[in-house]
Amino acid sequence: MSAAFIMFFGPPGCGKGTQAKKVVEELDLAQISTGELFRKHLGEGTALGQEAQKYMSRGELVPDEITIGMVRERLQEPDAQGGAIFDGFPRTGAQAEALDDLLAEQGHKLCMVIDFTLPIEISRARLLGRQEGRADDNPEVIEKRLRDHAEIEASVMPHYRGQAGLVKEVDANRSIDEIYQDVLVLIKSCLA
Numbered sequence: 195m196s197a198a199f200i201m202f203f204g205p206p207g208c209g210k211g212t213q214a215k216k217v218v219e220e221l222d223l224a225q226i227s228t229g230e231l232f233r234k235h236l237g238e239g240t241a242l243g244q245e246a247q248k249y250m251s252r253g254e255l256v257p258d259e260i261t262i263g264m265v266r267e268r269l270q271e272p273d274a275q276g277g278a279i280f281d282g283f284p285r286t287g288a289q290a291e292a293l294d295d296l297l298a299e300q301g302h303k304l305c306m307v308i309d310f311t312l313p314i315e316i317s318r319a320r321l322l323g324r325q326e327g328r329a330d331d332n333p334e335v336i337e338k339r340l341r342d343h344a345e346i347e348a349s350v351m352p353h354y355r356g357q358a359g360l361v362k363e364v365d366a367n368r369s370i371d372e373i374y375q376d377v378l379v380l381i382k383s384c385l386a
């Protein structure tokens with residue numbers, strides 16, 4: 195079985211993190227979520243975590259250099275050798291280009307971008323409904339995250355949409371299990 199590298203893309207609240215977790219429980223892939231990696235660094239009190247927190251607390255993107263360096267290291271870990279799902283990365287054009295380079299260095303390339311489509315109203319409603327957990331789920335921050343997502347889409351997706359057949363859309367306005375069935379079929383086509 196060959197290594198498969200897949201990027202999950204979609205608006206906040208589309209459930210891509212949940213889907214990524216389900217996939218890596220079932221298949222030999224690593225989940226590379228830059229948001230979770232930053233939070234882990236912060237929890238461990240590393241210098242990188244403290245630096246990242248300056249940006250995260252303002253709802254800004256952490257600079258590319260820091261983010262790309264962290265992903266480079268993560269990709270070298272043993273569990274990523276069979277492939278990985280990128281969740282929340284890349285978020286800039288420079289990160290998208292760097293990801294192509296990082297994978298090429300290891301003789302790999304991105305197999306697929308799964309675009310989890312969800313109407314913005316549903317995205318907003320889902321985020322408003324889950325305000326308990328994360329400090330960044332309050333109404334003002336939610337509006338900012340929705341705007342930011344549109345910006346991220348404009349910087350990242352043209353890079354991928356220019357590559358015929360790379361982007362696969364999955365309707366995220368369904369149950370977790372229905373979405374998961376489609377996701378599994380797509381990912382298995384990368385592992386074949």
Ligand code: AMP
Nearest residue numbers: 228229249250254255256261282283285
């Ligand atoms: P998330 O959990 O994906 O919403 O990420 C939480 C925060 O981490 C974001 O608001 C950013 O400050 C930072 N972050 C996560 N991923 C990236 C990325 N690819 N590039 C820059 N900053 C990121």
